[in-house]
Amino acid sequence: MGGSLNMVGYGLAAIGPGIGVGLVFAAYINGTARQPEMQSRLQPIAFLGFALTEALAIIGIALAFVIKAKNS
Amino acid sequence: MSHTGLILAAGKGYNTPGPLEFFLPDFTGKQWNEKGYDVLLTKASVLLVVGAIVAFAFLRVTARRGQVVPSKGQYLGEQAYSFVRNGIAQDIIGAKYRRYVPLLLSLFFFVLFNNLFGIVPFFTFAPFSRVSFAYGLAALVWVIYIAVGVMDKGAFGFLKHTLVPQGVPGWILPLLVPLEFLSNIIVRPITLSLRLFANMFAGHLLLVLFSTGGAWLLFDATGSIVLKPAGVLAYLIGIAIGFLEVIVATLQAYVFTLLTATYIGGSLAADH
Numbered sequence: 001m002g003g004s005l006n007m008v009g010y011g012l013a014a015i016g017p018g019i020g021v022g023l024v025f026a027a028y029i030n031g032t033a034r035q036p037e038m039q040s041r042l043q044p045i046a047f048l049g050f051a052l053t054e055a056l057a058i059i060g061i062a063l064a065f066v067i068k069a070k071n072s
Numbered sequence: 073m074s075h076t077g078l079i080l081a082a083g084k085g086y087n088t089p090g091p092l093e094f095f096l097p098d099f100t101g102k103q104w105n106e107k108g109y110d111v112l113l114t115k116a117s118v119l120l121v122v123g124a125i126v127a128f129a130f131l132r133v134t135a136r137r138g139q140v141v142p143s144k145g146q147y148l149g150e151q152a153y154s155f156v157r158n159g160i161a162q163d164i165i166g167a168k169y170r171r172y173v174p175l176l177l178s179l180f181f182f183v184l185f186n187n188l189f190g191i192v193p194f195f196t197f198a199p200f201s202r203v204s205f206a207y208g209l210a211a212l213v214w215v216i217y218i219a220v221g222v223m224d225k226g227a228f229g230f231l232k233h234t235l236v237p238q239g240v241p242g243w244i245l246p247l248l249v250p251l252e253f254l255s256n257i258i259v260r261p262i263t264l265s266l267r268l269f270a271n272m273f274a275g276h277l278l279l280v281l282f283s284t285g286g287a288w289l290l291f292d293a294t295g296s297i298v299l300k301p302a303g304v305l306a307y308l309i310g311i312a313i314g315f316l317e318v319i320v321a322t323l324q325a326y327v328f329t330l331l332t333a334t335y336i337g338g339s340l341a342a343d344h
Contacts, residue, residue, distance in 0.1 A: 040159070040163075041163070043159075044159070044160070044163050044164055044330060047323075047326065047327055047330055048330060048331070048334060050327070051267065051327045051330070051331055054267065055263040055266075055267060058263065058266050058267045058270040058271070059263070059266065061270050061273075061274060062266055062269075062270055065091055
């Protein structure tokens with residue numbers, strides 16, 4: 001079975017964005033539960049925050065494939 | 073230890089799928105060189121054209137015979153149209169949104185249908201899991217939001233609007249202006265394209281992993297009877313991931329359109 005240690009590193013790097021995306025949607029759900037009529041206003045904001053947070057994980061997976069160890 | 077033992081006992085080795093899965097054969101018989109420059113026409117580029125045609129056909133067919141009491145198709149098309157028009161364009165761009173609805177609508181459906189090709193039988197490849205296509209689309213968006221800003225405020229006005237944040241003391245500007253330039257002009261199109269690319273890439277890789285891994289565990293792996301049910305399980309997970317891919321495809325089309333609208337809206341926003 002092949003593989004690269006990069007992927008373990010990527011898994012570690014994805015913890016941060018994971019927590020971030022969780023926080024974004026927690027706030028979205030919270031806001032919607034408190035004021036259901038705000039849902040349509042909150043939705044683009046939530047997805048914008050999600051997209052920006054997710055960018056970290058995306059950059060991580062790109063780098064995990066790009067960065068190679070010297071001796072491989 | 074036991075895991076390694078299982079793998080070693082399992083006869084013919086399993087090659088984990090990697091980025092090489094995405095180097096599709098060329099229709100004209102050209103070969104990939106290490107830069108990929110010689111390739112002319114692969115399944116991905118054909119699917120891109122098919123995606124554009126399908127997006128056009130969908131909107132054309134659903135809007136062809138407008139009736140007061142809509143048919144099912146017209147209802148679907150109208151719902152999708154109003155989702156993009158009201159949910160994305162109007163909410164994000166604001167008063168001057170109407171000029172940009174056609175752009176956002178075609179972007180949304182183009183990306184959506186192309187992403188859905190990743191799970192359509194016989195297509196099974198999302199063109200945007202090749203990063204060059206995503207770069208191309210993001211370059212288009214980049215040109216558009218800069219052009220919109222320049223047309224709205226003039227070249228100097230747009231640069232000032234984008235690079236100089238309001239209400240910060242003057243001495244910190246030498247630090248902030250390069251950062252704003254980096255984040256608004258350079259990193260934006262890169263993250264826009266990489267987000268679309270990496271989601272489709274990872275999804276396709278997961279599907280390949282679970283289908284080929286399931287096949288290998290079921291048919292090729294020898295050594296332990298446990299491996300057969302594990303292969304069935306891998307197939308079931310692969311099916312579940314197929315459904316997840318539908319969600320991801322739709323979500324990425326939505327996010328791409330939303331961010332395009334945000335960038336255009338940012339170029340149009342008034343200084344205050």
